[in-house]
Amino acid sequence: MKSTITCATLAILALPFSLSASLGRDATSVQQDVAKMQGTLRTSSGNAYKLHEIQTPAGVAIKEYASPVGQVFAVTWKGPFHPDLRQLLGSYYDDYVQAVRTQRAERRGHGPILVQLAGLVVEVSGHLRSFSGRAYIPQQLPAGMHVEDIR
Amino acid sequence: MKPTARVHDSLWALLAGILMATAGCGGSSSPATSSGGGSTTAANNVQTITVNTGPTAGPPINSPAINEAFTSVTVCAPGSSSNCQTINGILVDTGSPGLRILSSALTISLPQQTGTGGNAVVECLPFVDGFTWGPVQTADLTIAGEQAKNLSIQVIGGTAFTNIPTSCSSNGAEEDDLKNLGANGILGIGSFVQDCGEACTVTGSNNPGLYYTCTSSSCSITTESLTEQVANPVAFFASDNNGVVIDLPAVTGAEASISGSLIFGIGTQSNNGLGNATVYTINPSTGDITTRFNNNSFSAFLDTGSNAIFFLNTAATGFPTCTDLTFFYCPTSTQTPSATNQGANGASGTFTFTVANADSLVTNATIGVANGLAGPNSVADTFDWGLPFFFGRKVYTAIAGQNTPGGMGPYWAY
16 A cells, blocks of 8 residues: 555553544554553545554554545454454444354354355454454445455 | 363273264263373373364354364363363364353362462453453463463353453454354364464553453453463473374365364474475464465465464355355355465475365264365465365474474475
């Protein structure tokens, strides 16, 4: 992505905030994620979206993709542990958990997660010490952006 | 569950293994094998493993497993030879470290590990598809003729610590009962020694929050030293402690059940030598090797706990997913793509694997084994070489920091 970096490392503040989270929310929720995860934030802007990158102290790298009007439509993560998925998936979290349960039973065994609901895709892969994941709202990808661009 | 029975030579152990294989994992339990008295020969290092529909196949769960390998373990209260229990339906998992047993399957009482203020240590262990929550307790483990004494294990679920902290329950789906775990426990015998490692030994926000100290009402994240952590039991055996061999027969299509061997040690006895196997060293921080596929490189791991080969997606492979089970591939005819595994040591080997139509392959609930079961894993460009990779191969998993005739672990060899 061609980007101009407007880098801001936010102080780690225990700000009082509602526990609304990122996916599907406006970009102010990114800063709530940063506070909840005690992370550092770097923001860059491209043509189709704004990218917020959060690094958590436990070593998880999170990317949140926001539309030009500020709506977070995709998140990715990579690291030795899971990030706070309840925070990251927000109002989608309970649907995600239910879908994972259903999938485990239908798959008849363990393995990576591929949840495909009408308004939500969540993929989780790897193993302890090397997890990665991606969640997005397919209908909200900006025009011209492909799923493969969410990395 | 029956208490431990003692058998006195490896013929009996073999017989027990055959009986167990015949009985399967869902029903009756089998006598445990333990080292014979008075013998100075090497420990029996062969444990039978069975791939079948597992302990959830029958009522009331009626959810048969497929491509999951099960075995039995015997746990005793530390130092006791009578306060013991043999538990079957334990998932054999080279993708995680540590022994974990469902509270509902454990009938004996084990000592609780305590931490700050004398409070109980309780663990939250993240898996790719969820997490297990439960107290860390201490047991003597016997499996085949091997013993790991004073082993930290996780007792999953139970009634003592039901207020799961939000920082734990934010890992996804809870897998704390038979239905959601799909096994009576997990025998984690992967390449790492500890489940968390150094990260859990530090204080503050760098600690990922896998270990907690809990009162009956609340929990807080705690530090857990490497020696206290739930860990791969093989590393604690007196011998045969540098890794394991998974030896499963070749499978064509689908079957109800197969049996194979979990052999402890690498190059420690006449039955676990590397032979002409190639050693692929593992990245010690991520636990991964590299798979090259269609001229691209991907991180990869060998995992008996995954029930299929999960890789890439339809766009990258050309294989459509099934219309009903979208997490499996359903090519119109069976495919045999080629891939190359590479170790961090530069070792490289090319092989083919089978991608069958999952709908055609798995036609009914009695099938417990299926070669060719594969599915997408598009998120991270990761190859998850699940149990079908192990069919027809002897796969060696060497533990990190342990020496073997093939060099220092961690590595996979086959």
